[in-house]
Amino acid sequence: MDDRAERELRGEAVAWVQHLDSGRVTPADVKALKQWRSRSPDHEAAFADARRMWKEFALGARSLRERGQLSPALAARPLSHSTLSRRAAIGGALATVSAAAAYAMVSPPLDLWPSIAELAADYRTVTGEQRQLELPSDVSMHLNSQTSVALRGNDGARIELVSGEASFVSKSQQERPLIVLAANGVMTTSRAHFDVRRAGQSVCVTCVGGNVNVTLESQATTLGSGQQVRYDDRGLGPVASIDIELVTAWQQGVLIFRSAPLAEVVEEINRYRSGRVILMDRELARKPISGRFRIDHMDDILVRLNQAFGITSRTLPGGIVLLT
Structure with a gap:
C-alpha cells in the first residue's frame, strides 16, 4: 500500500471512530461499518488503531481535566479536527499529561488533529480556508487549505512548509535567494513562481515560472517552467512535464x-x-x-x-x- 492510500485508509478509520463516538449511530451505520472493516485486513487494522489511539488520548485528556489543567470549554468539546489554541497545545499542561496523550500531541494518530509543529507555525489555514500573504524581500505566499508554514528568520527569505500546500513567488532578483524547506528537501531560487505540496515526508514541487533548485541531501535537480519533481525518504524522483493549469487551479x-x-x-x-x-x-x-x-x-x-x-x-x- 502506498503512502497516499494508507493516509486515505487511516482517515476513513478516524471518520468511523468519530461517528461511533457521536452517539448517533443507527443499525444501518453498524452494518455499513461492518462491511467497511471486512474489505481487507488493512481496513480492520486501521480501525483498531484509530479506536485504540482515540481511547488513549481521551484518557490523557481526562487526566488533564481532573488536574484542572484543561479549560472547561476545551474539556467539554468532543475530540475532532477542531483547532486547539497554541497556548493549550504547547503550554505547561503537556509536561504533566499522560504518556499516551503527550505522544499524541507531538505525533497525532491518523492525522486526527494538528500536531504541535502545525499549531506552533507562524501561519496556518484550516479546512476550506486559503490565505494570501506578502512577506519581506518581495516574496508572496499563497496558502492552500490545511496548511502550516513557519518563518525561519526575520527577512521572509527562509520558510518551512510544515504541512499542506503553498505557492511561492519571488518577485525580483535578490542577492539572497528565497529558501523553502519541506521535510528533508530544500528549494532555492532567486526569482521564480513555484508550488510545494507536503504530506508527511512526501513532497511534490512544481515550477510555474522561472527556475527552482531542488536539493535532497546529496541529490539535486533544477526545475524549469512546467516541470515537477517528487521526493520522499527513498530519494528524489525523476523530473516530469506537467499541465500547470491542473496544479495551480486551487489558487483560482x-x-x-x-x-x-x-x-x-x-x-x-x-x-x-x-x-x-x-x-x-x-x-x-x-x-x-x-x-x-x-x-x-x-x-x-x-x-x-x-x-x-x-x-x-x-x-x-x-x-x-x-x-x-
Missing part, C-alpha cells in the same frame, strides 16, 4: 480533474470539506473522473458523481459521506 478557487482516479478526487474533496468522504467500493476507486469544480461548493462534486456516473452517496452525522 477551483479543482480540475482530467481522467483522475476517483480515489484521488476523494482525497482532494477531503482537503477542502469538513467531515469525511469514504469510498465503500474498491472498484469504484479506479473509476476515471473529469470535471471542473468550485472549492467553495465541494458537495456539488457528490451531486455530479451521482448524475454522471451513478455513484450514490449516503450522508451520516458529522459530515461523513459514504460513496457506493
